[in-house]
Amino acid sequence: MPDGHSHNHGQCCGNEATDVDHAFEMGIEYSLYKKIDMDNLECLNEECEGSGKKVFKAYENRQNHTEFVTSDADEEMLFNIPFTGNIKLKGIIIVGADDNTHPSKVRLFKNRQKMTFDDARGKPDQEFDLSRDPRGDIEYSPKVVTFSSVHHLSLHFPSNYGDDVARIYYIGLRGEFNEAxxxxxxxxxxxxxxxxxxxxxxxxxxxxxxxx
Known part of the structure; x- marks a missing residue:
């Protein structure tokens, strides 16, 4: 049985290395948060002013639940996200709690600055039904053709799983960036x-x- 033990040990190490490499690669790909114009980022209906900015952070911190944004009057939230150049959006990750505060839908609008909730009632460029994802394991893939030249992105969260408020811990944006x-x-x-x-x-x- 020594040979079997030795083989299993080697395989385990290989899996650990693969996981580390994957996390490193994902961290690089999910770095568009560094290209956001944070001074002009808006989160409408946030309970604490400025808390919406804190959910745009490094991929490796996506499971850190010490920083988050909670909605105020109801479960609806709207993020207006300006970038310092143009992006090609390829992936989105939304991390919430494993409870009814987790958003159940996100609606994407491109290049429509200073959107209001009334504006968000219109037709989005794309929308996704969200699963509860407290670990950040689920990626949603926007249509690359639609989101190939984006200088401003709005994310509208119209509903959650039934709580009075919604809570988000992390919003990850994956893609390419071009300087303006x-x-x-x-x-x-x-x-x-x-x-x-x-x-x-x-x-x-x-x-x-x-x-x-």
Missing amino acids: HYHGVTICTYEARPNVSDHKTETYDAVNRTIQ
């Missing part, structure tokens, strides 16, 4: 620099005033 480029500013800076001292003419002054 402001070509107009770059061109103006480049064009205005060359001949200021050597060719300060009336024509240049007129062009320069137009650019500014």
Whole structure:
């Protein structure tokens, strides 16, 4: 039986290594939270002001239930999430408690800034029925074609499993990120620099005033 014991031990180690590698890869892929413009992120109907921002955190902290957002007047919540560039959204994870406070549905809207609950009554770009997921094991896959160029994402949670309030511990966003480029500013800076001292003419002054 020694050979059998040795084989099982090796297999166990291999599984542990695979789990670690998978967690590391998922941590890299679920890093879009770093690209959120947190100063302008909004969570409507949050019980404690600013608590909605705390659920956007590292993948490895998704099971940390010390930080969360709870709804206030009822179970409905709406997140307006601006990014510092454009993203291609490929996956979403929603972690709640294993009870009736867990949201039961999420509705996605792209590139509609400052949405209100009235706005969220309209047709979403996509929606998912949510299962209770206290560990963050379930990933929902948005349509890549629809969410391939997103600078603002709204997540509407209209309902939960029956409690008076909803609670969320983690919202994970997986995908690709592209920096925002402001070509107009770059061109103006480049064009205005060359001949200021050597060719300060009336024509240049007129062009320069137009650019500014």
